[in-house]
Structures are given as C-alpha cells and as structure tokens.
Amino acid sequence: MSEIHDPNLHILHYYLTASYPCSYLEGRTARSRVVAPGHLVNANAYASLLRTGFRRSGLFTYQPQCDHCQACTSVRINTVAFKPNASQKRTMKRHRDLSARTVPLQWSDEHFLLYSRYQHQRHPGGGMDDQGREQYEQFLLTSHVNTELLEFRSADGVLRIVSIIDISDDGLSSVYTFYDPDYPGSLGTYGILWQIEQCQQLGLPWLYLGYWIKESPKMSYKTQFRPIQQYINKQWIEYIPGQE
Numbered sequence: 001m002s003e004i005h006d007p008n009l010h011i012l013h014y015y016l017t018a019s020y021p022c023s024y025l026e027g028r029t030a031r032s033r034v035v036a037p038g039h040l041v042n043a044n045a046y047a048s049l050l051r052t053g054f055r056r057s058g059l060f061t062y063q064p065q066c067d068h069c070q071a072c073t074s075v076r077i078n079t080v081a082f083k084p085n086a087s088q089k090r091t092m093k094r095h096r097d098l099s100a101r102t103v104p105l106q107w108s109d110e111h112f113l114l115y116s117r118y119q120h121q122r123h124p125g126g127g128m129d130d131q132g133r134e135q136y137e138q139f140l141l142t143s144h145v146n147t148e149l150l151e152f153r154s155a156d157g158v159l160r161i162v163s164i165i166d167i168s169d170d171g172l173s174s175v176y177t178f179y180d181p182d183y184p185g186s187l188g189t190y191g192i193l194w195q196i197e198q199c200q201q202l203g204l205p206w207l208y209l210g211y212w213i214k215e216s217p218k219m220s221y222k223t224q225f226r227p228i229q230q231y232i233n234k235q236w237i238e239y240i241p242g243q244e
Contacts, residue, residue, distance in 0.1 A: 012035050012036070012037075012040060012041065012045065013035070013036050013037075014033045014034060014035050014036065015033070015034055015036060016031055016032070016033055016034075016065055017031050017032045017034060018031070019031050019067070022066075022069075024071075024072075024213050024215075024216040024218065024219070025069075025071060025213065025215060025216065028066075028069060029066070029067075030064060030066050030069070031064075031065050031066050031067060032062040032063065032064060032065060033062060033063045033064075033065040034060055034061065034062045035049065035054065035060075035061040035062070038059040038060060038061065038144070039059070039144060041056075041059075041061045041144055041145070042144055042145065043144075043145045043146045043167075043168070044169075046061065046144075046145045046166070046168065047168040047169045047170065049061055050168055050171075050173055050208055051170070052231070052234070053073075053074035053231040054074075055074065055173075055208075055210050055211065056143075056145065056166065056173070056175065057139060057175075058138045058139050058140070058142045058143070059138075059142055059143075059144060064211065071213045071214065071215060071216075072211040072212070072213055073211065073212055073213075073230040073231060073232055074208070074210070074211055074212075074230070074231040075208075075209050075210070075211070075212045075222055075223075075228055075229065075230055075231070075239070076171065076206045076207060076208045076209060076228065076229050076231075076236070077192075077196060077206065077207040077209065077225045077226075077227070077228050077229075078205065078206065078227045078228065078229065078238075079171070079196050079199035079200050079204065079205055079206060079207050080200075080205050081227050082196055082200075082225065082226070082227065084193060085224075088189060088193055088224075088225075091185060091186045091189050091190050091193065092190065092193055094185045094186075094190075095185060095187070095190045097154055097155045098152045098153065098154055098160060098161070098190070099152065099153055099155075100150050100151070100152045100194065101150065101151060101153075102148050102149065102150055103149050103150070103151055104149065105141055105143065105147055105148070105149045105164075106141060106149075107133070107137060107141065110159055111151070111159070111162050112133065112136055114159055114162060114178060114179070114180065115136065115140075115162070115178050116131075117180070117181055117182075118178040118179060118180075118181050119131070119178070121181040121182075122181050139176075140164050140175070140176055143166070145166050145167075146166060146167040146168075147164060147165070147166050147167070147175070148164070148165050148166075148167065149162070149163075149164055150162070150163045150164075150165065151163075152179075152191075152194075154183075158180075159180070160179060160180045160183055160187060161177065161178075161179040161180070161187055161190070161191055162177070162178055162179070163175075163176070163177040163191055163194075163195070164176050164177075165195065165198075168204075168208075170204060170205060170206055171199060171204045171205060171206030171207055171208055172195055172198060172199050172202075172204060172206075172207050172208070173207075173208040173210075174191075174192065174195055174207065174208065174209055174210065177191040177192075179191065188221065189221065189224075192207070192209070192221075192225060195207050196225070209222050209225075209228075212230070223239055223241070226239070227239075
C-alpha cells in the first residue's frame with residue numbers, strides 16, 4: 001500500500017484490486033487503484049485526484065491500473081475553447097424545450113424506472129441491467145463530495161434525462177447520465193452539451209468525462225467534443241485524432 005499526499009493536508013492511501021473481467025474490452029482483465037479510506041475523500045481532496053486522472057463511483061475513487069493494458073485514459077473537455085459543431089448545434093436546438101432542475105440526491109422510483117429502461121435497452125448484458133435498489137443507491141446516490149442530481153423534463157412534464165454531476169474547483173465531473181432510450185434526438189449528446197454550458201456559465205474550464213478507450217465503440221462519442229485532453233504520463237495533452 002502506498003500514500004498520496006494531497007494538498008488539503010489529508011494523507012490518503014491506495015491499493016490495487018484483484019483482477020476482474022474488463023467491462024469494455026472483451027477477453028481482457030482489469031485492475032483498479034482505489035483510494036482509501038473513502039470517507040476522507042472530500043470535495044477538496046477529490047478535486048486534486050480528478051486532476052491526476054482519478055474518477056469516482058459512489059464512495060470509491062479509483063484509477064485503472066491494469067497489468068498488461070493502458071487503453072483507458074482520463075479525458076476532459078476544454079470548455080473555454082469548445083465550439084459546438086453543426087450536428088451538436090442541431091441537437092441543442094432540437095431539445096430546447098427540455099427544462100433542468102436540481103433535485104435532492106436521494107431515491108426516486110421514477111428515476112430508477114428510467115435507469116432500468118435505459119440499461120436494458122442500451123447496455124443489455126453489461127452487468128448494470130439487473131441492478132436493484134441497493135446497488136443503484138451505492139453507485140449513484142452515495143457521495144462525500146459536492147454532488148448534484150439533475151433531472152430534465154420535456155414540456156409535457158415527462159422525465160427524459162437524469163444526470164449526476166460532481167462540482168470541483170476547476171470544473172464539473174460527469175458521474176453518470178441516463179435517459180429515455182425511446183426519445184429521439186441524441187439525448188446523451190445533449191446532456192454533455194448542457195454540462196459544457198454550465199461550466200462556461202460558472203467560469204469552470206474543464207468538464208471531466210471519466211475514461212476513454214479508443215477500441216471501445218461505446219466510448220467513441222467522447223472525442224466528438226473538442227478540444228479534449230487526455231491524461232497520459234502524468235500530464236494532460238490535447239487529443240489529436242490519429243495521434244493517440
């Protein structure tokens with residue numbers, strides 16, 4: 001076990017998990033570096049960890065640390081320089097009727113029903129399509145940092161999107177977004193564009209999108225938002241297609 005000395009005067013440890021099947025690349029195994037103890041990862045500590053390529057899932061703050069693979073890289077959008085392309089502009093215009101509001105970070109039957117529909121239709125067999133209440137709450141509703149739960153409704157009041165976002169001192173971190181899988185018009189893209197706009201309004205330069213794997217089709221959408229940076233060899237560098 002090693003130590004991370006965080007600028008907020010906490011001393012955090014990290015440990016390596018046992019190997020487990022990779023969720024994104026078939027036939028591969030993965031390991032994670034997990035920060036402990038989880039309850040000491042407060043908002044300030046987490047901001048420092050975000051800047052060094054870590055990510056949060058519930059109370060677990062982790063970073064991929066696989067034995068024979070370095071496919072995962074942490075990515076973040078430069079929200080200051082970001083300009084939507086033509087397709088993204090159309091998506092924003094198409095969903096201009098959606099209204100967002102912050103709601104308490106707590107259980108909602110309505111949210112969970114939407115989450116279950118989303119997982120069954122968009123990620124069948126991915127291991128998250130059969131989660132119950134306890135797993136859902138641990139994954140999305142448990143946090144020691146500054147977290148907001150947002151819901152987006154169409155003009156008729158129907159719930160269309162739910163987003164969980166962490167607020168850091170230099171940006172927002174997109175924890176997870178799920179949406180109505182039957183509603184047309186790239187709701188996932190809209191959710192990211194909305195978060196970019198929030199960063200711009202708040203004067204926050206970065207939107208952290210978690211990990212990106214070039215070989216994973218499920219993650220290809222992330223590099224459509226540019227400029228975007230990758231955390232490689234302990235530094236953030238701009239992603240340039242073809243030069244990964």
